[in-house]
Amino acid sequence: MSAPILSIRDLRARVGGRDVLDGLSLDVGAGEVHAIMGPNGSGKSTLAYVLAGRPGYEITAGSVTYRGEDLLKLEPEERARAGLFLGFQYPVEIPGVNNVYLLKAALNAARKHQGLPEVDAFEFLAVVREKMKLMQMDEAFLSRGVNEGFSGGEKKRNEILQMLVLEPTLALLDETDSGLDIDALKVVSRGVNTLRAPQRAIVLVTHYQRLLEHIVPDRVHVLARGRIVRSGDRDLALELERRGYDWITGAAA
Amino acid sequence: MTETADIEKLVGRAYQHGFVTDIESDSLPPGLDEDVVRAISRIKGEPSFLTEWRLRAFRHWQAMKQPQWAHLRAHPVDYQAISYYSAPKSKADGPKSLDEVDPKLLATYEKLGVPLHERARLAGVAVDAVFDSVSVATTFKDRLEKAGVIFCSFSEAVRKHPALVERYLGTVVPYQDNFYACLNSAVFSDGSFVYIPPGVRCPMELSTYFRINATNTGQFERTLIVAAPGSHVSYLEGCTAPMRDENQLHAAVVELVAEDDAQIKYSTVQNWYPGDENGIGGIYNFVTKRGECRGRNSKISWTQVETGSAITWKYPSCVLRGEGSVGEFYSVATATNLQQADTGTKMIHVGANTRSTIVSKGISAGRGQNAYRGLVKILPSAHGARNFTQCDSLLMGSRCGAHTFPYVEVKNPTATVEHEASTSKISEDQLFYCMQRGISEEDAINMIVSGFCKSVFKELPMEFAVEAQNLLAVSLEGSVG
Numbered sequence: 001m002s003a004p005i006l007s008i009r010d011l012r013a014r015v016g017g018r019d020v021l022d023g024l025s026l027d028v029g030a031g032e033v034h035a036i037m038g039p040n041g042s043g044k045s046t047l048a049y050v051l052a053g054r055p056g057y058e059i060t061a062g063s064v065t066y067r068g069e070d071l072l073k074l075e076p077e078e079r080a081r082a083g084l085f086l087g088f089q090y091p092v093e094i095p096g097v098n099n100v101y102l103l104k105a106a107l108n109a110a111r112k113h114q115g116l117p118e119v120d121a122f123e124f125l126a127v128v129r130e131k132m133k134l135m136q137m138d139e140a141f142l143s144r145g146v147n148e149g150f151s152g153g154e155k156k157r158n159e160i161l162q163m164l165v166l167e168p169t170l171a172l173l174d175e176t177d178s179g180l181d182i183d184a185l186k187v188v189s190r191g192v193n194t195l196r197a198p199q200r201a202i203v204l205v206t207h208y209q210r211l212l213e214h215i216v217p218d219r220v221h222v223l224a225r226g227r228i229v230r231s232g233d234r235d236l237a238l239e240l241e242r243r244g245y246d247w248i249t250g251a252a253a
Numbered sequence: 254m255t256e257t258a259d260i261e262k263l264v265g266r267a268y269q270h271g272f273v274t275d276i277e278s279d280s281l282p283p284g285l286d287e288d289v290v291r292a293i294s295r296i297k298g299e300p301s302f303l304t305e306w307r308l309r310a311f312r313h314w315q316a317m318k319q320p321q322w323a324h325l326r327a328h329p330v331d332y333q334a335i336s337y338y339s340a341p342k343s344k345a346d347g348p349k350s351l352d353e354v355d356p357k358l359l360a361t362y363e364k365l366g367v368p369l370h371e372r373a374r375l376a377g378v379a380v381d382a383v384f385d386s387v388s389v390a391t392t393f394k395d396r397l398e399k400a401g402v403i404f405c406s407f408s409e410a411v412r413k414h415p416a417l418v419e420r421y422l423g424t425v426v427p428y429q430d431n432f433y434a435c436l437n438s439a440v441f442s443d444g445s446f447v448y449i450p451p452g453v454r455c456p457m458e459l460s461t462y463f464r465i466n467a468t469n470t471g472q473f474e475r476t477l478i479v480a481a482p483g484s485h486v487s488y489l490e491g492c493t494a495p496m497r498d499e500n501q502l503h504a505a506v507v508e509l510v511a512e513d514d515a516q517i518k519y520s521t522v523q524n525w526y527p528g529d530e531n532g533i534g535g536i537y538n539f540v541t542k543r544g545e546c547r548g549r550n551s552k553i554s555w556t557q558v559e560t561g562s563a564i565t566w567k568y569p570s571c572v573l574r575g576e577g578s579v580g581e582f583y584s585v586a587t588a589t590n591l592q593q594a595d596t597g598t599k600m601i602h603v604g605a606n607t608r609s610t611i612v613s614k615g616i617s618a619g620r621g622q623n624a625y626r627g628l629v630k631i632l633p634s635a636h637g638a639r640n641f642t643q644c645d646s647l648l649m650g651s652r653c654g655a656h657t658f659p660y661v662e663v664k665n666p667t668a669t670v671e672h673e674a675s676t677s678k679i680s681e682d683q684l685f686y687c688m689q690r691g692i693s694e695e696d697a698i699n700m701i702v703s704g705f706c707k708s709v710f711k712e713l714p715m716e717f718a719v720e721a722q723n724l725l726a727v728s729l730e731g732s733v734g
Contacts, residue, residue: 052689053688053689054685055685056681076688076689077688077689077692077693079689079692080688080691081691085689086353086689088686092680092683094683094686094700094704095686095705096703096704096705097701097704098702098704101700102690102692102700103690105691105692105696105700106690106691107692110691111691113691162690166690197554198383222670
């Protein structure tokens with residue numbers, strides 16, 4: 001394997017006075033899709049937030065290297081500009097702020113970081129329209145506020161739309177499948193699959209195997225009590241579906 | 254009083270050369286009595302009706318008490334310590350060049366994109382910077398004259414159009430109205446006068462910014478705007494850049510009259526000195542603004558963006574007398590550091606089928622206190638009247654406050670009154686969401702605040718809206734951290 005895009009070593013993190021990550025290690029190589037599964041409270045979302053730099057999470061030990069750089073030293077917005085994208089489990093509403101406006105500001109922030117000029121307004125809109133079509137999103141979306149009055153499914157589609165426009169190097173998708181009906185799940189999965197590329201990595205955080213029928217992972221990890229207790233290929237997900245988590249997490253205790 | 258006589262002589266001499274004087278005289282000595290009121294009127298060469306009106310106001314004011322407000326903390330003002338007439342200020346007092354101006358102020362101009370030649374004027378520098386805008390103003394004047402629009406200083410209106418002034422002055426805000434309006438009526442120095450003749454759509458936005466001598470109208474400003482039947486006017490007051498100003502108390506009066514089918518749109522951006530982080534200095538802005546929809550189907554719309562002043566106390570209001578008339582109030586008010594804003598509106602429905610809309614956005618940061626105080630009053634005669642009110646508050650940080658005092662009095666059962674209110678915080682979730690998309694914290698805050706104010710900003714004239722947005726960004730800088 002070439003140098004991994006993401007390399008986590010013995011990561012420990014606290015939030016609200018509680019140790020949530022307890023010596024987690026993980027390598028994600030370029031071109032790979034990894035799925036992180038695990039029961040509620042195992043630390044899946046914490047991992048995503050810690051990587052994205054959310055305030056309130058205290059790193060007590062360990063290291064995270066992203067494309068050879070110390071990720072933990074960067075501010076959240078610097079991580080984003082450097083190509084790290086988090087698809088939120090519960091995307092917030094920002095009333096009055098136009099979807100397209102936010103998206104354009106986000107894209108330009110990344111472009112500026114890369115020393116590129118601001119995106120041309122017409123080209124940008126053409127790209128957004130094309131991706132919206134892929135995500136089967138209504139034209140009205142363009143004039144609406146960020147996630148304002150969106151249904152759960154619409155919010156998740158919007159996350160993937162943003163990801164498609166921003167073309168991140170590392171995408172962390174936190175339970176992107178939750179709250180989606182089967183049709184929406186297919187649309188979202190198609191969106192994620194179009195982003196699969198040799199220079200990118202995708203980490204899916206999910207409870208359920210059903211997402212992995214649509215986005216086939218290269219590796220599957222089980223997270224329990226703040227560390228990865230088992231890794232395997234997609235068959236591991238199928239086994240989890242059949243047997244639940246207890247046989248692994250119990251064994252890890 | 255020989256001193257007064259001297260001043261009068263000086264003023265009288267300069268006066269021969271036309272209204273725009275450049276006398277080097279100072280002010281009337283501090284203090285207020287009937288002689289001072291008479292002196293002001295005499296210096297300005299006013300007709301007797303106005304002198305008498307000022308005196309009636311003064312006598313009434315003497316019996317009035319300064320109001321106490323539930324949600325403001327203000328130092329008492331010593332009315333005998335104020336000088337009630339200052340001739341156009343001696344430029345010698347001001348800074349000699351931009352080099353002498355507070356660098357902080359200059360940095361703000363830079364951020365707001367104030368044109369270079371304007372910066373000096375705003376900072377009160379003794380240069381001829383005004384002249385650029387004077388030439389602009391003169392061009393405007395020609396166009397306005399062709400349309401029959403009168404737009405001049407209040408003093409000029411008193412001299413050239415005394416009948417119009419006498420007919421409308423004090424008919425919307427009578428001098429008995431409140432303590433500050435009454436004081437203003439007795440001692441007002443100058444201000445603006447606008448008259449739009451019947452059926453005329455004013456060919457441009459009228460702005461105090463372009464009015465000759467607009468800079469030194471002083472602390473007791475008086476504005477009167479009359480829209481004759483079928484006319485339209487949009488009036489912009491203020492400026493996004495902070496003005497150098499040594500008067501602590503500002504007690505202005507604005508009266509609007511809309512006749513049948515007339516429309517007045519009055520937009521304000523106010524950015525006076527709010528005082529420092531400890532609340533030292535800062536201007537007390539106690540202004541009475543009221544419009545009367547006198548005619549059928551007339552419309553008056555107030556839009557304001559209030560970011561300055563230590564204390565703001567203002568309630569631009571509409572008296573909806575004409576059948577089918579419409580009143581609107583759109584407001585963004587911010588209170589940061591130790592600022593206090595108590596603002597809102599009164600919508601008085603008198604005529605049948607009158608409608609009013611109130612949209613108020615209050616932003617509190619630091620230890621700022623922001624109150625919305627509004628009255629919707631439906632009189633028995635106002636059949637089928639409708640009101641919609643929306644009050645939203647945004648809190649930044651945990652030491653600020655937002656208060657909403659909506660009063661509703663409905664005396665007609667056919668009326669419809671709706672009220673919506675919300676209070677929200679800029680949430681860490683929203684900030685983190687934006688930052689995860691690569692947007693800096695400062696930009697994220699600006700974005701969220703602008704979004705919050707969107708429904709008010711869109712009521713502002715285009716270029717004003719952009720300025721207002723910048724202004725908000727500058728005044729809330731570093732508010733969350």
